[in-house]
Amino acid sequence: MTLSTARLQAILTEITDIARASESRGKVADYIPELACIDPAQFAIALARPGKPTLVAGDASVPFSIQSVSKVFMLALALGKLGDRLWSRVGREPSGQAFDSLFLLEPERGRPRNPFINAGAIVTTDAVLEGSSPREALGSLLRFIRAAANDDDIHMNERVAQSEIATGHRNFALAHYLLSHGNLANTPDLTLGTYFHQCAVEMTPMQLANAGLFLVGGKDAPRLVSAQRIRRINALMMTCGHYDGSGDYAYRVGLPGKSGVGGGILSIVPGIASVAVWSPGLNHYGNSKLGTEAMERFAKMTGWSVFGPTRAAR
Amino acid sequence: MTLSTARLQAILTEITDIARASESRGKVADYIPELACIDPAQFAIALARPGKPTLVAGDASVPFSIQSVSKVFMLALALGKLGDRLWSRVGREPSGQAFDSLFLLEPERGRPRNPFINAGAIVTTDAVLEGSSPREALGSLLRFIRAAANDDDIHMNERVAQSEIATGHRNFALAHYLLSHGNLANTPDLTLGTYFHQCAVEMTPMQLANAGLFLVGGKDAPRLVSAQRIRRINALMMTCGHYDGSGDYAYRVGLPGKSGVGGGILSIVPGIASVAVWSPGLNHYGNSKLGTEAMERFAKMTGWSVFGPTRAAR
Amino acid sequence: MTLSTARLQAILTEITDIARASESRGKVADYIPELACIDPAQFAIALARPGKPTLVAGDASVPFSIQSVSKVFMLALALGKLGDRLWSRVGREPSGQAFDSLFLLEPERGRPRNPFINAGAIVTTDAVLEGSSPREALGSLLRFIRAAANDDDIHMNERVAQSEIATGHRNFALAHYLLSHGNLANTPDLTLGTYFHQCAVEMTPMQLANAGLFLVGGKDAPRLVSAQRIRRINALMMTCGHYDGSGDYAYRVGLPGKSGVGGGILSIVPGIASVAVWSPGLNHYGNSKLGTEAMERFAKMTGWSVFGPTRAAR
Amino acid sequence: MTLSTARLQAILTEITDIARASESRGKVADYIPELACIDPAQFAIALARPGKPTLVAGDASVPFSIQSVSKVFMLALALGKLGDRLWSRVGREPSGQAFDSLFLLEPERGRPRNPFINAGAIVTTDAVLEGSSPREALGSLLRFIRAAANDDDIHMNERVAQSEIATGHRNFALAHYLLSHGNLANTPDLTLGTYFHQCAVEMTPMQLANAGLFLVGGKDAPRLVSAQRIRRINALMMTCGHYDGSGDYAYRVGLPGKSGVGGGILSIVPGIASVAVWSPGLNHYGNSKLGTEAMERFAKMTGWSVFGPTRAAR
Structure with missing residues (x-):
């Protein structure tokens, strides 16, 4: 029916x-x-x-x-760019922890459980930055979302992005911790700048x-x-x-x-x-x-x- | 197609x-x-x-x-008997830990994450024993499985059950720990005796x-x-x-x-x-x-x- | 002065x-x-x-x-009997967890952090039972304490011991868990029977x-x-x-x-x-x-x- | 003798x-x-x-x-400046974890276990910066150490400090995480700049x-x-x-x-x-x-x- x-x-x-x-x-x-x-x-x-x-x-x-709904589009972009190489840096298991947790990152040596918790999404964003500038990566993301929605009137809210850059201390902690395990290719500032703009899609x-x-x-x-x-x-x-x-x-x-x-x-x-x-x-x-x-x-x-x-x- | x-x-x-x-x-x-x-x-x-x-x-x-595939049938039986009351004793979230882990039971105060890890299945079995003897509960389980399979030639292997009773130390640890948090209504021996027989369905x-x-x-x-x-x-x-x-x-x-x-x-x-x-x-x-x-x-x-x-x- | x-x-x-x-x-x-x-x-x-x-x-x-003050005397007895062999089974570090915690036992594979938390004291008791019956081990302990105090009027309270045997579920969980890691040589009942009597010294x-x-x-x-x-x-x-x-x-x-x-x-x-x-x-x-x-x-x-x-x- | x-x-x-x-x-x-x-x-x-x-x-x-031996002197300085107020921000218990661990910081909500692990020493340094510039705080530390040693020929190695600023990603993760819990009064850059110079005392x-x-x-x-x-x-x-x-x-x-x-x-x-x-x-x-x-x-x-x-x- x-x-x-x-x-x-x-x-x-x-x-x-x-x-x-x-x-x-x-x-x-x-x-x-x-x-x-x-x-x-x-x-x-x-x-x-x-x-x-x-x-x-x-x-x-x-x-x-x-916000984090954007992680779906970024994941699609990352898989398109890297394919299964992405999974060397991030897992595919539920974490059982809060979205911004870093508890498991220590016993699991800097490999986030999945691409949808913050730590994993930061890694995914970092992976998409491979060979691309933040501007290019964010451009690709917006193009992907606009194509998916068949609608060009979709933008990022710069004030929201700046607000998160100024206050997203836990995400900075995650990025620096990932870097200490060699699981960040760019500086925390660069990767998080991209990450926060991605989250600021409206x-x-x-x-x-x-x-x-x-x-x-x-x-x-x-x-x-x-x-x-x-x-x-x-x-x-x-x-x-x-x-x-x-x-x-x-x-x-x-x-x-x-x-x-x-x-x-x-x-x-x-x-x-x-x-x-x-x-x-x-x-x-x-x-x-x-x-x-x-x-x-x-x-x-x-x-x-x-x-x-x-x-x-x- | x-x-x-x-x-x-x-x-x-x-x-x-x-x-x-x-x-x-x-x-x-x-x-x-x-x-x-x-x-x-x-x-x-x-x-x-x-x-x-x-x-x-x-x-x-x-x-x-x-073995643990039996947990599906026992869960169906428990939900039939208790309905949503079951969820006061066990959660519905992936645990992210091994099947026999007790790591999370301490911070989560004796409430297992879900009915499919050992700790949660022990609680589910214990719940099915409410108002039933082990013999009755196991009888109900076998009847359920036989009805589902439309096949009466399905049995428990007593030697396997006894083998687990003799060696299932980690499950005994789980049961005693659940008991210490008040999340076991029967003795560990009684509940685990039932649990191990359930796992021994062939x-x-x-x-x-x-x-x-x-x-x-x-x-x-x-x-x-x-x-x-x-x-x-x-x-x-x-x-x-x-x-x-x-x-x-x-x-x-x-x-x-x-x-x-x-x-x-x-x-x-x-x-x-x-x-x-x-x-x-x-x-x-x-x-x-x-x-x-x-x-x-x-x-x-x-x-x-x-x-x-x-x-x-x- | x-x-x-x-x-x-x-x-x-x-x-x-x-x-x-x-x-x-x-x-x-x-x-x-x-x-x-x-x-x-x-x-x-x-x-x-x-x-x-x-x-x-x-x-x-x-x-x-x-109660747990007895662990000092049991440790002295265990070191006298086993010397440094004891340390293959239990560590010497503060645990940072509650006395009856089993949280760390899983990541640390059944080796308790030290002989003064419950898990470690159960191992110590188990070690003292090497080649001795519970009666002998408890006799040795009482003799040690009496000699130390220069006072023969020191006893165990059987009702306290039985009370703990009946209700010490968390200690049973610990003992079974230790056994599952091969860090208990005797049955949980035997070792804990001894352990609870040791704690019952008055x-x-x-x-x-x-x-x-x-x-x-x-x-x-x-x-x-x-x-x-x-x-x-x-x-x-x-x-x-x-x-x-x-x-x-x-x-x-x-x-x-x-x-x-x-x-x-x-x-x-x-x-x-x-x-x-x-x-x-x-x-x-x-x-x-x-x-x-x-x-x-x-x-x-x-x-x-x-x-x-x-x-x-x- | x-x-x-x-x-x-x-x-x-x-x-x-x-x-x-x-x-x-x-x-x-x-x-x-x-x-x-x-x-x-x-x-x-x-x-x-x-x-x-x-x-x-x-x-x-x-x-x-x-390096971390400096934490003893910084603790003395912090206690001299703040007295027992320091203990509202950091504990006094062994952590049972590695020096640079952040594992326990999440369940313990951003309060480091003690002033000698990195997280705790960062908080201690941050506390000493209350009402002082990094230059003043480091000056006080050097004066304290020189007075203790009765020797003015004690200095900080600027190259070591810069080397740590450039590579101390885990400490940056700790600082940002502490900040996310409100347990850092200064920016991570300011506190860690001071912290790394303190560690660089030769x-x-x-x-x-x-x-x-x-x-x-x-x-x-x-x-x-x-x-x-x-x-x-x-x-x-x-x-x-x-x-x-x-x-x-x-x-x-x-x-x-x-x-x-x-x-x-x-x-x-x-x-x-x-x-x-x-x-x-x-x-x-x-x-x-x-x-x-x-x-x-x-x-x-x-x-x-x-x-x-x-x-x-x-």
């Missing part, structure tokens, strides 16, 4: 109504000064399908800082849903990476995309997803759709609180899950 | 031929004396589909000790594939648990089923799976099939070496993955 | 008066049921000097459970001070171990005798010491005296709260410290 | 002869480029006593980089022995800190002065000591003497290999130990 566009739109609207009525919205990230002042009352959900119009509900035209929920289409696959989807790479990136999003809350997201939502402290979550329904949800308040894992709840409701209402037979029944 | 039975059979045969020719077979688990003497040259793969004949290749009629690869059908779902599959629970168990298998190698399995195979130190792996293709593979030699995570390689090849040859659009194209 | 007996007696009395007036007495250990009912209002201090009468103040004739504060004289050294002290061994045991008491509070005790008191959850502390002033203090309430390290404060006051009032020149000025 | 000057000189000479004949000299620290080229064949020992001539043997007039073994006299105490010793502070600094040297080898040093040598990766060790015999030993090759803890062995021999030959009654017998 394929869900009709009308039914899907009704689902998005109902989810938005419920989210807007929620009284427990989580806490906006305040460690990045530029993000601390975002209005926590905002909520949006957007659904993109290959070859069909994108559906939205809520504040879907408000640009927000995608998109509307609608743009983000569209940008996720390259991970949906199928004949009408944008062909930016191979089918095998789609599967692998989705696998990493499933096991590592929500830090130490990844298991819970898989259990409750059942779709690959990547969150960011800006309150955005990008989830993929392989072969069917890309979903972006945004609400700035975070739960204790640092993932969007209402966004996670909305995705759980979305999965339940659509019956879409990679772990069940529901699609076979469509 | 649906794969024909003939094509699937050809895939299983080719995988078996390649596995049999492999010269690097891993190391048979030697910490359970009764398992140490298994012939490492054995290999089998079996594929069960709802409403269709089960396909096999290799030593698919040889019973082997399913099945042929063909039986195991059949027993996995209840997690495939769809209208022709056995209805032992709800569609929601199917999705949730598969989610846990995906994020936690291979211990600290779960991320790698998701990346390489892309299907929910649960391994056991007996060399068995059960993987689910939601809506389509249940696959059992068996080869006694283990890799350094304690998962079947050739079994993992075979499943990676299987996923590639069939194009089956929960993370890609291939099913939509069938 | 040697302190006169009268001056020392006055110091003990003043310390006792202050302790008795204290309103913050810590919390009696409640995880051993037999110890949970001890009256926390009790306090005593006793000072033994080679060749001179022992001085006491407070409840110095009340027998109490010396002494009065006066007896304990006397029993410590063998670590004071000098020509009038009991010669139970060599001068080199005295120094080494005192070194271990200094760096490891108060678990993760050892550094603080060294800083505040400046004397080697060993605490027990029964509320006793034995401290050594090398060449001069042995001091026992007892008060059942514990601080958050599991060391006697008033006992630690009393020893800090004692060190200040006597000027005795291994870290200062005060003795040179006597 | 007081050891005569002639006997002490004979001991120093014998120890030097044995050290020079040793074939296993450890490995010179190579992570600081300026130190990597030091000749490992060098060895010296120097003994300073209050009011008596300093005795030396070996290369006792060769200046070397005292002294001859003879000067270092003299500089240690302020920790010996007694009426003829320099009065730079109070008797209580002497005891406390010595206590910290005993429990934390050799990182995760502190317990072993206490056991084998029995004297408070502080090592540096330049191969120097300063040990104190309270009330009697200050001993400096230097040999560039390090053991696996990062402490001077021959230096540690020499101190063990020295303690044995002199009978000097804080843990034994030997001084009472002098």
Whole structure:
């Protein structure tokens, strides 16, 4: 049973109504000064399908800082540039620790567990800088995202980037520690300058849903990476995309997803759709609180899950 | 594109031929004396589909000790008995540690990370013993497995159970430690006696594939648990089923799976099939070496993955 | 300046008066049921000097459970029996973890950090059982303590031992874990039966001070171990005798010491005296709260410290 | 029995002869480029006593980089400036981890275990910078050391400091991490610039022995800190002065000591003497290999130990 566009739109609207009525919205990230002042009352959900119009509900035209969701695009870029060489520098296992943890880096000798925790994303960014200047690397990233979203109006917010450069002490600690293990090829300043700009990409929920289409696959989807790479990136999003809350997201939502402290979550329904949800308040894992709840409701209402037979029944 | 039975059979045969020719077979688990003497040259793969004949290749009629694969059935039983109450005692996150680790139990105050590491499976077993004797609990488990496999000729190997009772010191350490945190309701002897018998279930690869059908779902599959629970168990298998190698399995195979130190792996293709593979030699995570390689090849040859659009194209 | 007996007696009395007036007495250990009912209002201090009468103040004739203070005597016995062979099984470094922690045992492969944390003391006890029955080993221990104290009226409290056997789950976890690493030669039941009886030795504060004289050294002290061994045991008491509070005790008191959850502390002033203090309430390290404060006051009032020149000025 | 000057000189000479004949000299620290080229064949020992001539043997007039031995002087300075306020920012417990570890900083929320591991020394340096410029703080440190040694010819090696600034990535990681927890008041560049200059102090073994006299105490010793502070600094040297080898040093040598990766060790015999030993090759803890062995021999030959009654017998 394929869900009709009308039914899907009704689902998005109902989810938005419920989210807007929620009284427990989580806490906006305040460690990045530029993000601390975002209005926590905002909520949006957007659904993109290959070859069909994108559906939205809520504040879907408000640009927000995608933050760590950008790690998905940077990973795609890194794999395109380096292929499996990337895995000599970063692992593919869930870390079971907070997004900015450096606890495991010592016993594991400077090799981050996966590309979606901060340490691993810094290594990925550093790898993309191989033979490229920060300007070139960030240009490649923006071009990739714009091509994925089929939308040239996507930019980086320089004030957010500068805000993080000024206050991202833990990321500097990670970069210097990686360097001490020989797992950083550039200076911390150079790599983190690039990393913070990558995190400062701003998109509307609608743009983000569209940008996720390259991970949906199928004949009408944008062909930016191979089918095998789609599967692998989705696998990493499933096991590592929500830090130490990844298991819970898989259990409750059942779709690959990547969150960011800006309150955005990008989830993929392989072969069917890309979903972006945004609400700035975070739960204790640092993932969007209402966004996670909305995705759980979305999965339940659509019956879409990679772990069940529901699609076979469509 | 649906794969024909003939094509699937050809895939299983080719995988078996390649596995049999492999010269690097891993190391048979030697910490359970009764398992140490298994012939490492054995290999089998079996594929069960709802409403269709089960396909096999290799030593698919040889019973082997399913060991930790039994944790999937025990979890299903525990969720049936306790529902979400189970999660007050055990988490749903990958642990990033070895299967028998107790490292994280101290900082996390005796609450195991998930039901598939030993500590978590001991808690799950202990929970199933609520209001039941070991005999009753093990009887329920066997009935569940036999019903799932539609096969009454499935038994526990008493010698294997006794061998583990005599040598499973680390599991005793885990049980006593859980008890010290109040997360064991029965004595370590009672709970572990049950736990070791559960691990001592023997099945042929063909039986195991059949027993996995209840997690495939769809209208022709056995209805032992709800569609929601199917999705949730598969989610846990995906994020936690291979211990600290779960991320790698998701990346390489892309299907929910649960391994056991007996060399068995059960993987689910939601809506389509249940696959059992068996080869006694283990890799350094304690998962079947050739079994993992075979499943990676299987996923590639069939194009089956929960993370890609291939099913939509069938 | 040697302190006169009268001056020392006055110091003990003043310390006792202050302790008795204290309103913050810590919390009696409640995880051993037999110890949970001890009256926390009790306090005593006793000072033994080679060749001179022992001085006491407070409840110095009340027998109490010396618990982990017994590890000092067991270590002396183990070194006498095994010499440096003991160090192949246990280390000599402070652990920085709680007395009953098993956190470090996993990364350090079953070799406890030192003989004064529970894990290390279990190994030490196990080592003393080499070629001896528990009865013989415990007989040797009692003989050693009685000889040290020059007092035959020192016994084990069977009810305390049984209470710990029934409830010491964490110690059972430690013993089974040690066994899983091959660092236990006997069954957990046998070694822990011995270990718990050793912890159940009861002494009065006066007896304990006397029993410590063998670590004071000098020509009038009991010669139970060599001068080199005295120094080494005192070194271990200094760096490891108060678990993760050892550094603080060294800083505040400046004397080697060993605490027990029964509320006793034995401290050594090398060449001069042995001091026992007892008060059942514990601080958050599991060391006697008033006992630690009393020893800090004692060190200040006597000027005795291994870290200062005060003795040179006597 | 007081050891005569002639006997002490004979001991120093014998120890030097044995050290020079040793074939296993450890490995010179190579992570600081300026130190990597030091000749490992060098060895010296120097003994300073209050009011008596300093005795030396070996290369006792060769200046070397005292590195972490400087932490003793900086701690004295910090305690003089801040008193017990310092302890709100750094602990007093052995860490059980390597000198440059950041493992424990995460669970312990940015409060280093003690002032002698790198993280703790960085905090101590940062504290001394309160209300002072780096130039002033380093001036105070040099004045303190020169006064202690009664020798104005003690300097910092600017090339060593610059070498560490250029390569001390792990220390930068520590500083940024401390900053992220609010436990750094200055920028990492400012604090580490000061820290690295402090480590770059050069002294001859003879000067270092003299500089240690302020920790010996007694009426003829320099009065730079109070008797209580002497005891406390010595206590910290005993429990934390050799990182995760502190317990072993206490056991084998029995004297408070502080090592540096330049191969120097300063040990104190309270009330009697200050001993400096230097040999560039390090053991696996990062402490001077021959230096540690020499101190063990020295303690044995002199009978000097804080843990034994030997001084009472002098």
